[in-house]
Amino acid sequence: MERRGLDRKQVLGLAALGAGAMVLGPGTGRAEADAGAAAPDAGETIDEGVTWRDVRQWGVEGKGWEDTALFYDRLPARAEASVRPVIWRLSRNSSGMQVRFRTDSAAVYARYVLTSPSLAMPHMPATGVSGLDLYAQDSRGRERWAGVARPTARAVEARLVSGVDPGMRRYTAYLPLYNGVESLEIGVEPGASFHPVAPRTRGTVLFYGSSIAQGACASRPGMAFPAILGRRFGRPTVNLGFSGNAFMEPEVADLLAELDPAVYVIDCLPNMGPELVAERGEPLIRRLRAARPHTPIVMAEDRTYSHAWLVGALRERHHGSRGAYREVYRNLRRSGVRGLSYLRGEDILGDDDEATTDGSHPSDLGMARYADAYAKVLRTVL
Structure with a gap:
């Protein structure tokens, strides 16, 4: 079932539920402090x-776009009229x-x-x-x-x-x-x-994904895995992680297609069940391929919950969403779509269950392991 955004109680309960989503927009969240x-x-x-x-x-x-409402926004001003309000709010975070x-x-x-x-x-x-x-x-x-x-x-x-x-x-x-x-x-x-x-603009690696892509739960901005990979490959990155809201929506696909990166990285499975993956996965990739016929696209699975070994519902979630995504990949390849790479999720965080803050979101150790897993794929396409 598609998740249409989370309230404060849901956010605070994610560690227990293992939902893999986190939302923080202007004026929301737990910690409060006086300006000064x-x-x-x-x-x-x-x-x-x-x-x-x-x-x-x-x-x-x-920054993917210069025509932003505020200088440090991540989406162009016109996107406010097309994307869901929660995505617009998250786009005003300066991640990446x-x-x-x-x-x-x-x-x-x-x-x-x-x-x-x-x-x-x-x-x-x-x-x-x-x-x-x-x-x-x-x-x-x-x-x-x-x-x-x-x-x-x-x-x-x-x-x-x-x-x-x-x-x-x-x-x-x-x-x-x-x-x-x-x-x-x-x-x-x-x-x-x-x-x-001057900001670099050529050779960009573009990440579209969930709270993990946005940076949860790195202890510092430079420890988010897209930032680690940017340093490792000496390339600029654009971070379009939208916490709890990476649903492969057509409106977002159209925005992604406006950009001309060296590679697209699609990392939405932490927020999507199998039905939504089956419905939207192929249209998203085809939209990007139509706009950018030769740009490599990396399709990444979700990481494994640290306590999935203990909770059958989490194992079932991985099995369903990954199975649907793999079928999307096979269908695309069979139909002649080229330039696709696929990253399986089982080993992204290692096998010791020690790389998250809450069973879902990577710690700094988890972010380093994420970067290592991605680097193996990106080396072949960059």
Whole structure:
């Protein structure tokens, strides 16, 4: 049965039910905080001499469309009239967006305002829901973690890292996974050099999926599996994960078809039963293939619930939805559709049942395992 959106009680009960869905829109959620400037760390203050730069001056990476109602929205403004209201609300979360820049500053700061006072969830910390996550490029070209903002209010002012070794280096800051952003500035120390890095737009990996694709329950934005894969392959990503609402709808399919990525990744099974998969799976893939005849498409199954070994209804759910999706794949291949890859779900999270926060949503360990599983498929098509 199609799930048309979840209320607060349903969200809080997901860990027990293993429903694989999570919804957080502006003004909803459990944690509440008063608006106001948040201290960067206990006892610290931001120096008055910090030079601030508005990210809108050079842009964020990971936006599929430029004609958005708000700068950090994930869908174009016109989509509000065609998609379901819950998808529109979720599209205002900034998941998957990142900003890149170069500086020789000994410290890097961030100042941003969130759209919602709901900063965290019972099974996902504020650093993941609402934090800004900083990575720096090392001398070998690897992007490595450098610091994260720990929000305690809608208005955040944070020292992300300090005492940095001398030298110019490139940084990447990942935006919040389950909150929206009204404004964002990057700060550096007085006299430091600062060079914006333009967003990459070619070779994009596009993810369309559920709460897991959106980033639940990574502890930091950079630990969502699409972000991990973006770093691993050195490519931009567009995250169109819609928590609890990845139903392969025609309206969403039409929006996906507007974009021209290097590969489409379709990861909707955590939200879909076999009947809906059978009804919508083939039309979605055919719509994308008609619009982009040569773009690879990865069809991914859902991960296995950690307690499915114990709960027969969960095993039955996997059997039904995966069986329907595999039949869709076979039908497409038999009819001559090419450029399809298929990722089976049994082993995505490993076999030790230790990689989720609630039996459903991956922890950071689970996200790393997700990335490993996807990388095996993506290496063959990128």
